[in-house]
Amino acid sequence: MYDQRHPRRGRAVRVAGCAAAAAALAGLAVGCGSAKSSNKSSSGSTGTGGAAGAGIRVGILLPESKTTRYEAFDKPLLEQELNAKLPGVQIDYYNAGQDAPTQQTQVDTALTKGDKVLILDAVDSKSIQTSVQKAHDAGVKVVAYDRLAQGPVDAYVSFDNEKVGELQGKALLDALGSGAENKQIVMINGSPTDPNAGQFKAGAHKSLDGKVKIGKEYDTPQWDPNTANQEMSGAITALGAPNINGVYSANDGMAAGISTALTAAGLHVPLTGQDAQLDGLKRIQAGTQTMTIYKPYKPEASAAADVAAELAQGKTPGSDLLPDKATSGSGQEVPSKLITPTVVNKDNMCSTVVKDGLYTAEQIGITC
Incomplete structure (x- = not known):
């Protein structure tokens, strides 16, 4: 049988170890620890007085680690972009290990910690709907990332x-x-x-x-x-x-x-x-x-961070950030940013x- 942990989604190896991923990201730090733990936390820069992200927590919830991109690219890029746009922000990172119930538990943990915005790449877009509704009821904004989750999502960033x-x-x-x-x-x-x-x-x-x-x-x-x-x-x-x-x-x-x-x-x-x-x-x-x-990850991560930063500060992202529309499986029409892919x-x-x-x-x- 083919070993999925060796030469991988696209949606499976880490890219030539972490050294290759770091080189590809031009010096961006890429964590080499286990991606299967049910929750991980990482702090943003401490910033200075009056920093835009001071006192704000943002949760990043990615679906799995068999696919090279999530740990090697999406995670470090999202963290980098959030720290740049919200200096002083506290970032809570979670990887669900391709397990939908685990991701639901991670959403609960993020809400308990007081995260104001969740950047969510759903393992199962349908089963996560209850968690999205729970976040919405708590006044927490949800940015669907790469995959459009069902439920009252506030924004969606992905590709066409x-x-x-x-x-x-x-x-x-x-x-x-x-x-x-x-x-x-x-x-x-x-x-x-x-x-x-x-x-x-x-x-x-x-x-x-x-x-x-x-x-x-x-x-x-x-x-x-x-x-x-x-x-x-x-x-x-x-x-x-x-x-x-x-x-x-x-x-x-x-x-x-x-x-x-x-x-x-x-x-x-x-x-x-x-x-x-x-x-x-x-x-x-x-x-x-x-x-x-x-599908260039940096523009996707940057767009998601832009939207999350606006939402975290109580603002409504405009059409410059979310020029498109997408309809979820539960019927919600969601303001979106859809990036054009490239054949290689x-x-x-x-x-x-x-x-x-x-x-x-x-x-x-x-x-x-």
């Missing part, structure tokens, strides 16, 4: 997730070349409890339906690379290796497991991904993955992920 799926689907069709309508693919989507996964899936179908035959399709609980590996192996057995011409993988983490299954079957076919993980970029260079979606392939790594400092050319193994 349906567009992500469209771009993935189009890239797969391009890689299949002429006569795609006579070819067959396998679709391996993300977790059914993640609202983003449904949007990626919808966008991919928008690009693929009627243009290629979909032989097998799976929704993969918890974005698990091992499960994706099993699903791919099952599809190969059911359809026959010669009858599979490409694979849609919703992210790089699952693509790692899928790639292992493809290699074991002697298949070399187009394979998509998402999150621009280091292992995914290396597979693209090696030719065992076709593309990935780069073998030809444009230098002008995207390397240029932005996500990784160095040396880490990827290329020359720019």
Whole structure:
């Protein structure tokens, strides 16, 4: 089986240890401790008298640590941006370890501590609704981060997730070349409890339906690379290796497991991904993955911190910060900031992920 803690979501290794992540973040400190503890706390800068964040607590609640991005990028970037925008702020950090009840308990802890704003990336967008309502009733603002939680959320910062799926689907069709309508693919989507996964899936179908035959399709609980590996192996057995011409993988983490299954079957076919993980970029260079979606974490973290800072100070973020709208699964229309994603392939790594400092050319193994 593929080990999900080695070359990973996209939504699984730490990026070349913490040293690589630190280099990619240009010296930003990245914690190397366990990401599975039910709650962690970290203090912002003490600031000086009159500091904007003095006496304010903000909670950051991330969903899991199997995906490289959360501990290596989102956590340190959110902390950096909050400290810059709210000097003196107290930051309480929590990682749910992909466990929805744990995250609900963490919300309770944050409310008990007196957090005024929660930046929440939900493990399960539906089950967290009760916690969101509890925060709302307590006068605590909730910024849904990356995934749109259900309930009375005050703001949402993410990427245009349906567009992500469209771009993935189009890239797969391009890689299949002429006569795609006579070819067959396998679709391996993300977790059914993640609202983003449904949007990626919808966008991919928008690009693929009627243009290629979909032989097998799976929704993969918890974005698990091992499960994706099993699903791919099952599809190969059911359809026959010669009858599979490409694979849609919703992210790089699952693509790692899928790639292992493809290699074991002697298949070399187009394979998509998402999150621009280091292992995914290396597979693209090696030719065992076709593309990935780069969603720059710094603009997302910065936008979330901007909104959280406004809310923490009792202000209402304007349309300059939240120019878009999104509707949650529970029917709330939420002021939003949706950032445009970027396709990364073998030809444009230098002008995207390397240029932005996500990784160095040396880490990827290329020359720019």
